[in-house]
Amino acid sequence: MSGPLRLVPPGPATSGPATSVPPPRLSGGRRRRPRWADDPIDELIADRGELIAEAVHPDEIAAVLEADGLTGDQAQERFGRRDTFELAAELYARVPRRHPGPPPRTDPWAARPGRFVFRGLVFALPGLGYALGAPFLSGPPDVLGLPAGSGALTASALVGWAWNQALAHRAYTRLASGGRAAAGRCLRLGAPLGALLACLAALLLPAPGAALAFAAGQSAYLAAATALLVLGRERLLPLALLPTAVGAGLSLAVELPSWVRVSALLATVGAVLAAAARVTVRAVDPEAAPGAVPPLTASLPYGLFGLGCAVLTTVAALGDMVRYGAGAALAGAVVIALTLSMGAAEWLLHRCRGLALAALAHSTGSAGLRLRAARVLGLCLTGYLAALTALVFATHALWPAASPGTAPPPLGAARLLAVLALGAVLWSGLLLQAFGSAWFPAAVCLTAAGAETAALALKISAPAVVQLAVCGAASAVLLAFATALLGRITTHR
Template sequence: MSGLLRLVPDEPEPAHALAAAAPRARARPRWAADPLDELAEELGGVCAAAVHPDEIAAVLEADGLTGDQIAERYGRHDAFELAAELYARVPRSHPEPDPRPDPWRVAPGPFLLRSLIFTLPGLGYALASPLTDGNRESPGLPAGTGALVVSALVAWAWNQALAHRAYTRLAAGGRAAAGRSLATGAPLGALLATGAALALPAPAGAHAFAAGQVLYLAAATVLLVLGRERLLLGALLPTATGGAVLLFTQPPPGVGVALLLASTGGALFAAGHEIARTRREEGAPAAGPPAPSPLASVPFGLFGLGCGALTALAALGESAVHRTGGAGGPAVLALTLSMGAAEWLLHRCRGLALAALAAATTTTGLLIRAVRVLTLCVTGYLAALTVLALAVGALWPGAPPPDAVRLTALLALGAVLWSGLLLQAHGVAWLPALLCLGAAGTQAAALALSLWAPATGQLLICTGAAAVLLAVATALLGRITTHR
């Protein structure tokens, strides 16, 4: 009976006994604020992003909370116990990082300017036609074509390698170091290219024009590397004026020669002035990586040689085979006009690839996003090239409209050039160089053996080369290490 009577107490239990029986089970009254809730709200971002309670404990200790303060304010033994409870209370929430600024985002305006700079020198060939044609009476290519093409290819290859070397010196030693490379390399390249032209038989006027051509290319390389595009455009104004006159009438030979001399002389003067300025800027070298060996620029020169040969074959293949004027002139003009868009899309491709890396969560996802980026940029460039080819074909006097085969062949050549430049921008230089040289050699052999029509051979060979380059570019952009 005494046990049963204990089930119904006659008097209340002591307060300390109730507290010992269930110290944490009793609900806190509404009016009693829990200081731990306030702390959890204050450190909500830290607690949600933490991957271990020790991260929260480190923040608590950094805030200056001592063990005595923690025991007095929150009733916990130390920072680790307090951090463990905060970690359990706050749900995990890892916010997305703030979007990084795109280092490759650039305005298209400067690239439109570069398109004009790449295109206007082509008008010089029309102005100099009385010099380069000689006294030819038979159809086909002028007698001085070989000297002009060889000198242009040598100058193109040399200046591509020189530009790469000067850019590396610019990064490692500043404008003064780049100026020294250009001051030595530009005259040497002009001398080599002029010697290559003089080694081939040609009219005296063709030899003179070849010499002026290589001098202009050397000066243009200096100005482009040093970022003086506007000066170069100013030097080209006389040639542009002559091109405008050609739309209405053929100017006298003396006028055309004078305009060409004015452009070449202006470019040489501007280049010399800029090199002199770099010498006055001599000082402490710029902070940057050491410049690589000059041999590192060789594949860039070979790529320039391959691209130049492919472009020359596209321009002259029809005339060389059929002994008549073909559609090569409008096609090459459209190609040079598209180079500004090509450079801008190269920047956009690199920026979009970085965004794809930030958004991807797996290597497969990165590869899929890289394919999308590459497809978007290549399609955009080929669309621009198509529009330009159709526009130039419609405006070119006496030129037939481009048919499906010629237009597709031009797009294949554009894809080769663009994808090769993309690989070079990511440090892959030898593959596009050797592939472009191989494609040019194969196309020249096919023309010599009359295996295909010039446009058909260009279409087949450039399509194969573009497929290989784009496949390598896809694999490259799909690697995480590429974007470091």
């Protein structure tokens, strides 16, 4: 931008002062500029062209002109316009719009995808424990026709999933307000309590002693892993899981003795408990300020969302066995694919938040922001579903080798679409939680879980068809809400 505004145009080509012969007036009071005079507006445009081009309204130009000292009388005498507003309107019309782009900025949500691939593996590796513990879960089917102990293990997993989702939210909140010491105090009490409740849930259903012992180990692992994840020490989990991973790998080649299987499982549980205890105790500092303590109800929707997701995933895995009996195939490959996909889901949640901020920076109105936000949401969801599709095909292809003697149910169009619909529910619910909206996804997921459970109990259609209908509707509702939420400027503050 050039120098200050010039209010005095060049003098006329004739002799004498410029004001000796007043220019004639137009009808309506506007003065007519002599033909021999240079157009002073051209010089004004040359002086203030960049500012005029960037203005979004003529009044913005008028405000700058008045701030530079141009009065209404000067606008009439110097430029032949009634006032500064008429002059600004002409400047706005004559200069093409040229809005500047936003300055370069650092994306606060940028993250390397490799970290989230690692987290996906960390989430999925505990499933190898079921391969080692399968021989101990033998016996007559339970009341639902499931393998012995499945009911107790499922009840324990549902309670543990819901509790640890709520605990993780509360611990992260304490971490933000009071640091690692506050989070450590929260986990030191909440993690053992959650493990105890999950064990009690398993005891409510009839199961052999081996299944109850496995449920206790599962509950302890979930609680300890939650503590390590919140405190940023998830790299210790693969080390703790190494005995189970090695044992599961050996079981594919040779028949392992029972004591080897038990030793590998106990080594994993013992290692993860020791690591969590050490990290949690070291995090607690008696002299640190406690920080703000949020009410317990603040974490309730996160626990309810976890419960709804756990029920939906359980129905996806065991639905055929409950519907058709123990002879039906276990859809374990679906659960493994969903678990592995959580790494990609977390990374795409970060990308969605970063791209949403970029969309806000490039939008000049609410309509443009809504359109850009919808594009960002569609792009990130499509990326997640593509990753989930690849994982579903991969786990179905590898399942017979990973679990000899069993075969997953056929992967037809209905089952594949049902898994993708469930993935869309999980991802969009997590996205809404990331933007601070927790109750709505919790209510939608619990409603969907109740609908699928009722349909399974009443034997309405095939479980995959029911899941496709229910999760398809739930994901549509969640995505519509997410699109509206991301289209608001206040959401991105």
